[in-house]
Amino acid sequence: MKLMVQTGEEIVPLAQCFWIRISPDGCVCSSSHGDTAATAEAAHKDFIPKARDRARELRAGWRIRLVTKAQWKEQAEPCFMGTCEHRQQAVA
Numbered sequence: 001m002k003l004m005v006q007t008g009e010e011i012v013p014l015a016q017c018f019w020i021r022i023s024p025d026g027c028v029c030s031s032s033h034g035d036t037a038a039t040a041e042a043a044h045k046d047f048i049p050k051a052r053d054r055a056r057e058l059r060a061g062w063r064i065r066l067v068t069k070a071q072w073k074e075q076a077e078p079c080f081m082g083t084c085e086h087r088q089q090a091v092a
């Protein structure tokens with residue numbers, strides 16, 4: 001079975017997308033391949049196995065998003081490289 005995802009204007013196979021886990025201040029803290037989960041809930045479960053921890057994160061404003069490779073490079077790569085603005089704000 002091939003899942004397809006619509007992100008914005010393009011339709012992309014799930015296998016070519018990435019799930020990202022975003023902190024309340026907008027920093028991407030986790031990422032996995034799109035085909036590891038079919039829904040944001042399932043992807044969150046892979047990142048955070050405990051339901052109680054997931055619920056707490058969602059209340060605190062954490063988000064799970066599906067992004068294309070291009071969006072990943074734009075949004076997630078600086079966070080993983082430690083060069084994003086979010087982290088610098090957190091330190092300052």
Ligand SMILES: [Zn+2]
Pocket residue numbers: 026027028078079084085086087
């Ligand atoms: Zn960041």
